[in-house]
Every structure is written in structure tokens, then in C-alpha cells.
Amino acid sequence: MKKFFLVLLSLCIVGIVWYLFFYPYDYLVTIKAKANPGTINQTIKLWNSTLDKAELNEGKELAQLNQTLHFNDTTHLYAWEIDAVNDSVSKIKIFAKDSAHSFINKIRIPFTKTDFEKRTVKTLADFNEKLHEHIKNIRVSVVGEDEISATYYAYVKVKTSQFGKAGGMMRNFPLLDPYLVNNGATLKGRPFIEITKWDMQKDSIEYNFGYPVIKSDSLPEHPELHYGYRKSRKALKAIYNGNYITSDRAWYALLDYAKSKDIEVTGLPMEIFFNNPNMGGDELNWTAEIYMPLSKQ
Secondary structure (H helix, E strand, O other): OHHHHHHHHHHHHHHHHHHHHOOOOOEEEEEEEOOOHHHHHHHHHHHHHOOOOEEEEEOOOOOEEEEEEEOOOOEEEEEEEEEEOOOOOEEEEEEEEEOOOHHHHHHHOOOOOOHHHHHHHHHHHHHHHHHHHHHHOOEEEEEEEEEEOOEEEEEEEEEEEOOOHHHHHHHHHHHHOOHHHHOOOOEOOOOEEEEEEEEOOOOEEEEEEEEEEOOOOOOOOOOOOEEEEEOOEEEEEEEEEOOHHHOOHHHHHHHHHHHHOOOOEOOOOEEEEOOOHHHOOOHHHOEEEEEEEEOOO
16 A cells, blocks of 8 residues: 555655656647637638737648747747648647746746736637638538539739638729620630639738630730630539638648548639629628549549
8 A cells, every 4th residue: 555655645746846857838729619620720811910929930840830939027938739620620629828927937936826827717718709700701512523614714923822822812803894794705604713722821922803704805914914724623622601811721621621521622723703892791791612623634
């Protein structure tokens, strides 16, 4: 019996020493959300951009981010880890640390509510509210394998951030409609974008913003206007409902679906838009078809 208590005491001492001197963080907050890791990743970045004196560095993986928040009297470090529980739910772990008062926080947190703990809970409660508000205002449904139809089209080239995707469309829309129509072109489909480059680390994209048109010898010319032909090709398809600014949430859903089904895809999505945002209305009624082309055709 004495030996048992000595072993138990030794383990307790080792655990306390590890916690105080080697465990890298002071406090852990866990959040569950009905969203894929990509959606959560983008929401963290957007939320971070609204904070004063906050910096965010993305790790090698989409599911890992490191955040630094500067308050008046201290600096907090958050290490974010996002794990997919299943197809529709993710668990977010935020490991928090006060860079200047870590040791004393570790001693006090088990016995009292520290200012560090209160501030951490308040800060992350704000994020949690923003995340769930965003999730409530979008809907993504993966359909499965489908086909992108062939078409001749007019397009402009755009380079921007993921968040700036819709803004790039709005800036260039007058060149496609009404410019095409006013200069003799006949539209024959819905506007779309096709991503030509996607840097997931930098959240930067390049895309062609296009409109299907009837091919003719008298199509209007413009320095920024191009024409091309798209062959039909197989792709994974999803339906997105919500503001088109965040339709990239469906890109991540399709990537997750492809990975779960062991399907090789290009990683360069395409979106077809069914609503004109200028008309307003309930954003959940806005619809876009999102395609992720298969690598092997």
C-alpha cells in the first residue's frame, strides 16, 4: 500500500511539473460547429480582420492557425486546431496563453477565475457567435458527380483574394452585361467564374469571370474582353445558398467529399450564379451551382 501511494505521489509530482514548466499553453477552449474545417478556417480569418491589433499566421495545414492578440496590458497567443468529427460537424480547440504571465496563470486557473481566463472566454465567445451566425446564413449541399456543360463564352480575367471574389465580379460585370448586349452579342446562359489559380495558403485566387454567348463573326472587342470555348467535363457538384461573397465554403465541402471518396479533382472550382445580388432579397434564396472538375476525364 505504501509503495502504491509513493508511485501515485510521484506521478502527481511529475504531472504538476510537466503542467507548470513544459505544457505550452495556459487554457483550453473547445467549440463544436456544424461546418467543415475550410469554412471555419475562413471565418477565423475574417473575424481576425475585424479585431484591433491582431495577427494571424496559418500553419502548414488548413486546420491549424496561430493568432496573436495585443491588449492594452498583455499579449495573448491562440493556437487553433480544427478537427472534422464527421461530414457536417467540426471540433475547434483553441489553446490560449498569456505570453507575460503564463506561469502564474497556470497556478491560479485551477483555483480561481483569472482576468486572463475571463478575457479569453469573452473573446472566443464573440468568435463563436460570429461563426454560428455565419453558418446560419449559408447552406451547402453536395450532390455528387455531374457534368459541366460545353459552351462558348466571353470573359474577363480577375486576380484577387478569396474574400474579394464577389467584389471582382461586381467591378467587371458592366463589361459583360450590358457591354456585350449593347454591342450586338447574344447571351445564352448564366454568369459564372472558373478558378484558374488558387493559393490556399495566401487565400489568393485568379479566375475568369464569364458569360455564355452565341459565337459570331461580329462579337464586340475590348482590351480586357476575351473569348473561349469550354468543353464538357465531369465534376463533383454542390449547391450553395447564401451570399456569393462566401460561396467558396462549397469549395472546401467538395474537396472534403472528394477526399472521403478517394476521387482525384483539380482543386480549381467553377461557380454558376442563378441570382442577381443587386436585386436583394433573402440571401438564403440566392443559389449557385459549384463544380469541382475531376482530374481524370
